[in-house]
Amino acid sequence: TTPPRPETARGILLLPQDSIGSVEKCSSMTHRVLTYVPGLYKIFDEILTYAADNKQRDPSMDSLRVEVDVDQCCISIYYNGRGVPIELHPEEGLYVPEMIFGHLSNYEEITGVKLANLFSTEFIIETVDSRLEKKYKQAFSENLGKKNWTRITFKPDLAKFHMTHLDDDAMALIRKRVVDVAGFLGVTVQVVFNGQRFQRLKNFPDYVLCYISSASIDREERLPKICQRVNDQLEVCVTRSEGTFQQVSFVNKFATNEGGTHVDYVSNQIAACIAKFCSRHFKVEECEVKKHLWVFVNAFMENPTFNSPTRDALTSPQESFGSSCELSDHFVKSSM
Structure with missing residues (x-):
């Protein structure tokens, strides 16, 4: 039977997997194999994404800085622009910052940035x-x-995460997520990590180019990059893989490391178009075509659903996406 959902801070600490995901190490593939703790990644990502979302609240935001002190096990995230209003909440009688980051009520489901507070010594x-x-x-x-x-x-x-220090893999994953956010925020925000200024990325295709440039280092020619901004809710890029399907995807700025329905929706369309074109000359199955695709998807949607608290894969059905993916003829032909 499924245990009851914890409703208190003590309950969440006893059953962390119900709110922030596993606190055990597991493996994830990016450019190399690393081990990481989903729960630790989750609480960092909640704070980083909250900071990045301020760009939507205040377009004047032009700076985001992340500092990680490994020796002190301390993470600091700074952003400018209009932040949290410093005023009393009319009903609760608490200042708004405390309401957002630290007030745990008996009737509220504890989510987001409050989880980072709950799972921190300070x-x-x-x-x-x-x-x-x-x-x-x-x-x-x-x-x-x-x-x-x-x-x-x-x-x-x-x-709480069965760790003694922030190891190299944890730091690599943290740094990678900061680069992700740099791609979302664009050229108007200077993103800094441990004192290092990242190159300003104009848009999602610029972000994808970071992957392609790295993967093309040992090649005689650069991998191709075909991109399309389908609509305000969806951006798609595709290049070639080495015989194994690869994907990098996001939903509402959260990294969906295992993909999900949005990635399937896009990649299946691309594979079907290529298979249909190839069928003029020889028969090829869509699943075989898909093995040679490396797809990048950036999606925004209301009320998405995921397979776990760590948002590793989108599970929302296609009809709830809020928009359709109509790839242009140029995109399809270029993908071939």
Whole structure:
């Protein structure tokens, strides 16, 4: 039988897999095999994605900085632009930053950034609201500014993830996710990781080019890149793989490392078009074509559903996507 869903902080800590995913190490394939803890990745990704979403709340945001102190096991994420309003919530009587990051009510499902707080030995929120001329800082644990900014600092409780330190694989995955976010935010936001400024990426095709350039290093010629912005909800790029289907995909900025229905929807269309074209000369199955595709999908949709709390794969049915994927003739022909 399925155990009841935990409704309290104690319940979540006892059954972390129901809220942040497994706290055991597992393997994931990118450019190399690495081991990582989905739960730790989850709480970092919640904070990073929350910070990146501020670009939609305030287009003037032009800076995002991530600092990871391995020795102190401390992660800090800073972004500028209009952040969290420093004012009392009219009903709860608490400041809004505390409501967002640290208030655990008995009737609320604990999700998002609050999970990072719950699974940290120390969690600090700092934000400046120049409109109200206020600065807010609050630390959870066992001065006025001219510009708006927010910094969230937390120390993951590594014991909860059966880890003793942030190892090389964890750092590689964290860095990769920061590059992901740089691709979403575009040239107007300078993204910095541990003091290193990332190259500004104009758009999703620029982000895809990071993969293709790396994969083309030992080749005589660069892998091709065919891209199409289908609509406001969907961007697609495709190149060749080495005989095994590969995918890099996102839903609402979250990385769907195992793909899902959005990737199947796009890749099956491409494979079907190529198989149909090839059938003029010889018979080829769509599944054989798909083995040679490396597909990149960037999707946005309302109320997506996933296979797990870590959002590894999208499970939303095609009819709930909110838009259709109509690939242009140029895209299809170029893919051949």
